[in-house]
Structure formats: C-alpha cells, structure tokens
Amino acid sequence: MNLFADAFAWLFSPDRLTGPHPLPQAIAEHLFYTFVSVAIAAVIALPIGYLIGHTGKGRDVAVAIVGAGRAVPSFGLILLLVLVLGVLHKPAAAITAFVLLAIPSILSGAYTGIEAIDRATLDAGRAMGMTQWQVFRKIEFPLSLPLVMGGLRSAVLQVVATVTLAAYVGLGGLGFYIIQGVPLRRFDQILGGALAVVFLALVLDGLFALLQRMAVPRGVGAGKPHQSGAPRRTNKGVMEQNQDFAVETGT
C-alpha cells in the first residue's frame, strides 16, 4: 500500500467534483479566508509600518508587538474567539485570528523596508525640496516595496497554512478533509487534503516571489547587488534550502 499513491488517487478522483464537499469549493473557501485575512491585516499593518519607518518613532513598540504576535497560538485563539463572539460569528472569529497572525510579518516588512533605504537617498530628496509626503511617495514607497512584498509573502504563507484550522469551527476549507479523515481513518483523504494545502502554499509563495522580484524598481536591483534588499533575499534562499535538506534527512 502506497499512501502517496492513494492520496493522489483521492485528489484526482472524479468524486472530488461532486458530493457535499467538492475540492474546488474547498480550495475557494481556503483562498477566500487567506486573502480576506491578509488584505485586512495589510490595511491595518501597512500604514502603521510605514509611519514607524518614516518617522523612526515607535520602533521598540512595533518590535515588541511583532514578537508577541508571532507567539500567539492560532488554534486556541480561534476557539476562544468563537466562544467569546458566539457561534453566529464564526467567520469573524476565525478571520480575526488569521489577521492577528498576518499582522507581524506585514508590519515588520513595512518598517524594515523603509529603514533599509540608504539615508543619503532620503537626504538627497529632502535637499531637492521634497515635502514629507513626496519623500514617502517618491522614495520610501517604491524603494521599500521589495521588503513590503516579502512581508506580505510570508504573511500569506503563514495564513494559508493556518486556515486549515478554520475547519475545526465548521468553516470548511481544505482542513475539513483532514479533521474529518482522522476519526474515519481515511488516510488517503487526510494526506490528500494536506497535499492540497502544500500545493496551494507553494503556488502562492511562487506567485509572491515573482511579485517581490517585480517590485524592485528599475535600476535598483541590477545596480546594487549588495544593497540591503539583496543579501536578505539570499539569506532566505539559504534558509529554505536548509529546510529542504532537513526534510530530506529526516525522512
């Protein structure tokens, strides 16, 4: 018995298009919760992050919030919020938990993005008589974009993996296959659901990697290979590889 073969057979069975939980619908629900949560988190975190980066004030507070936010256990938070808000507001409770999960990455992406800009570039802008708003719009915003996209990218990745928990409170998504499969001992369904989440995460991460590269303003990426943005990305690449090797040796 090959579990992976069973899981793939389950994923690509024509039965996935019919029945009470069709796979396309589960993927749509999963993406819906992911994007709504990340979008709300971006609306909250980007302005705050830009403000912190631009003024340089409140950085310590932001670092503390980011650190604490990353330690919040999503599963407990979802169940707690469902009980606090009531069962009629399950989607709101789940999305709140996912928003809180997404905020730290986006916030740190925004303020580090602006902090990483060469001070001389900003001084040059000011010397040319730019207003604060022009400095932000013409220098800080475009130059911080790669790191901002990086923040969004890791937020999307974390949230798409965590939306699996939405099924625990009856909101569907790909997690449903997993939590229904465990008590029914349907290992093809469990692994199939898990592989679908992995696939979705890889696709979204690839998409955002592309966006991140496109976000580098023309003339910056090629001209300054050792600028603050570039080594960061290299480090991340190495980390990802290490993880892959760890998976390989662990198996």
Added chain:
Amino acid sequence: MLGLTQKSGIALAAFAGAAALALGGCSSSDPLAAPSPTNSSSSASGPIVIGSQAYYSNEIVAEIYAQALEAKGFTVERKFNIGQRDAYIPSLESGEIQLFPEYTGNLLQFYKPDTTATTAADVYAALQTALPAGLEVLDQSTATDQDSYNVTADFAAKYGLTSLSDLSKVDVPLTLGGAPELEDRPYGPTGLKSKYGVDVAFKATGDTTVEDLLAGTVNIANVYSADPRIQTDKLVTLSDPDGLFLASNVVPVVNSKIAGSVADVINAVSAALTPEGLVALNVQSTVDQKSTPDIAKAWLTANGLN
C-alpha cells in the same frame, strides 16, 4: 539574476529529492501498521497500565478503575488523556496499555464498521468476537454514553417531537450538527434517511455543537447521552425506536494476560456504575469543577469500593 535562478534550482532539486525519499520510504513499509506486540511490557509483575481518552468523562472512569485497583493492593500506572480511539488502540493491542474504559457500540463499530447489532446485549456479544486476540472485555456497566440526537425544548414543543420518527412532521429544513465525521457515520444523515425517512442537511459544528443548536444554526444536535448539558440547557433527546444508534455502554477493555487478576475489582465497579451515576460524575467535573481524583475517590467511597 543568474544567482537567483541557480538557487531556486537547488531548492527545487532538494525538494524533489525529499519527495522521492518520502515516496520511496512509504512504498517499502506501512507506517500505520500497529507495532508488533512485545511480551516484556505486559509482564504480570509490573504495574497495570491504565489509559484513557482525551475526554473528561472517560478519564473519570479510568481514574475510578485506578483507585479501585490501588485500594486492593495493585500497582497502577496512569496514561491518561491519550486522544481518540485511533491514537490508543495500537498501544492497547501491543500490550503497552492494559486496561482502558471503552464504549461497547463505538468500539464495535471501530472493528466492525458494518455491524447490524444495536441493542446493548447484541452489541456486547458481537464485541466479544470482534476484539483481536489478546484483548477482552469484562462485564459491561449499565451506564451508557452514546450518540443521541437532541433538539431544543422550544423546537420539540412546537412540533410535538419525542422520537426521531416525529421529525418527518417538521415542515422547516432540518440541519444536523455534530463532529465532522458524523457526516459519514452509519447513524449520520444517511441513517436518518434510511431508518426514519428524514432528510437532513449536515453542518460540522465540532466542539460548539450545543452552542450552535441554542443559537439556531442547526436544529438537531448530536450530543453524547451522558453530557450534563442535555439537562443544564434543557435539550430534548429524541428517542430511537428503530435502533439507529448502537447501544454504547461503558465497558472495560483489558489485556487477556491480566484479565483474570483484575476482573473481580473492575466488575464490581462496572456493576455500581449506572447511567444516572455517570451523568452525576460528569456534572461534578463540568459544573462543580472538581478534580478527577477527588470525583473518583468520592464515588468509590459512596459505593463502598475502596
């Protein structure tokens, strides 16, 4: 640009390698097979290892077994809060855990998913033949903790509901709430349709099933019959004249090697455990917030078993 492409190439190769290894590893052996039985872990001289589910009511019964045995001079080791059936059955079969409070119907369904037995006596008899070699059940108690379908008192009064067959009189769409797996259980929506001719939609409400019923997002809820909330939230349990649910009495599952030595002590406990008694034990945990050892101790004292 070139460096980046190379790096993603390496990452991709690493991923492919990991995937190939994982696939290869799985084809050679079954990772889900039960571990082979070991004789050393179930020697008669060592302590009796008692397990329990990750369910407070089950843990109370396990603690009662433990204290009853301790009172008779046995040494016991507690491995409580293990999780659900899938998680602990392998350890029970291997002899790692030797005594476990179980439920006749649910356990029978685990080994014989297509069983037709529904009454307490039939289920108990079927269970004795269904258990794998090395495991056996002692006497079952009269206490039951089984699936039951419940509606709110208002809903029951409005449509005059007392039994599952009355559900056909209801003229609003019915939605059944319960754990996600209920959807595919024999007693789930398909069973309601075949036994009682009732069409219901299903909603996975999991841990908030009673809250969902009270809030009206579902109008039928699957609640365990020993759940104190049936009383505290004034739910009406619909009777099951055609035997949709399997009777599920509390029953000790025991390793055959120690069955003889513990039978007298545990059977005395099972004889004293009544359905009302089990609900009362659960109330002490959920409403009175007493600790499991205290609840067990008080119950054993009240029944003269320690």
